[in-house]
Amino acid sequence: MNIVVLVKLVPDTYSERKLSDTDHTLDRDSADAVLDEINERAVEEALQLKEAHGGEVTALCVGPDRAVDAVRKALQMGADKAVHVSDAALHGSDVITTAKVLAKAVGTIDGVDLVIAGNEASDGRAGAVPAILAELLGLPQLTHANKVTVEGDTITVERATDDGVLHLQATLPALVSVSEKINEPRYPSFKGIMAAKKKPITTLTVADLGLDPAGVGLSGAWTAVLEAAPKPPRTAGERVEDNGDGGTKIAEYLVGQKLI
């Protein structure tokens, strides 16, 4: 079974994030970058399916040059090869453009049976890229999976949401996005780290994918930012020491605010 797993480098959520002053895009240099946690789970699931059914795992990443770190981590964990789409023209791409580029890039990989993604990248939080990708590739979407099972060309998934669990079924080829709960990702072994150095990474530009560079990135986005401003920070209000009446004081405050 040939699997493409989408990986992405995101700013660390424990560091401060901001928008660049000039064009309202994410200032990716201002924050530490890490492989999105959920992507590691996506890679893990791809590797487990490969171990059970054979085939090949390709890590796919769209992002600036340093996003190659995300690809390398996936290779260290055990992916066989990687495709990295890197092009200055992509700067400022919105979710739809990103999905279109991903769809084209998946198209460069032969005989794909399954595309696996994380369910929501923590920077854009659009939560829609896997679904849009399924729409563009014409694949059934089995998103927010807690559990994935493949038998023959039938794939079944447990989709867990706040509304409960849905049992889903579709025919391969298909697209899956995985949830936080699906597995515990492995750490790359020393052997894996050494082996990764020899694994092939294909680097592609937007033109290589047959897309018009003017149609992607900020200029090609179908949405336009009119204005962006840092929100004035919340200011600290009243603070009291608890002298045995802290709870009562909160209650009085809430009554004053008409909250109870």
Next chain:
Amino acid sequence: MSEVLVLVEHVDGEVKKATFELLSAARRLGEPAAVVVGAVGTASKVKDALARYGATKVYVAESDDAVNYLVTPKVDALATLAGRVSPAAVLISASLEGKEVAGRVAVRIDSGLLVDVVDVERSGDDVVGTQSIFGGGFVVKSKVSTGTPVITVRPGAVEAEAAEAVATEETVELPAVDPARATRITSREPAVAGDRPELTEASVVVSGGRGVGSAENFAVVERLADALGGAVGASRAAVDSGYYPHQFQVGQTGKTVSPQLYIALGISGAIQHRAGMQTAKTIVAVNKDAEAPIFEIADFGVVGDLFQVAPQLTEEVTKRRG
């Protein structure tokens, strides 16, 4: 005035609160037209409630397939209608499924997508959405420059206001399902509906952090939440320590909430957590550490032991609610 399509979220014949918020937002942009996708007989159950919040039209796409396939029936219904009525906008709740539906509708009708807006307004011919990103650190106003604006609206961000209208009903035929592209729902295990409101919809959220100390101690948080009729949340530190289940995590890698009142118990207030709650209208914090960053954003803070303060507050609230 152009119609504004609103995708209705419903469970067992009950319309979710987020849908009333969408209808209220839609009234600012045009004529709210509710789109009901579900089992046969659903629309007759929800129509009156939709009209009460201003829906002048109810589009009905009812069939077995509408229930038995994931996401795509809703996309089919909205894309079909968008082609037919050229709406001013399509509004969908920024729920987990809503985001997926919206993304697919947008690419299918070649239109721009605004995600997770907290406000929406008309500015001349444009529909402008306000987004609060990076956990409320930045406020961004955007518009869709291509096609029909497809917008997901964060639950709880826009107030639901009743506005009685008379709704006319119109049927929408869904296209036949393509089994190679669709995902079948083979069975459902509905979540056991607790007595507490849903975290993202609750007007009061009481959250516990590392300071709560154990899973058993979370009862203190729960009792206060119940006294206030609120939902229970947890910080990432509390979830990672196994005190409370992940689905209740508030923060950058969990849920984003904007309730009227947020009470943080034993939460230090790391950026990771603040990102999920700092758009709350009022924030109250209780922490032993006077230097905890949560106090920098709290409207009212008590430096003290949450195991003393919270039960006392629970008692006061219960007394006043009588």
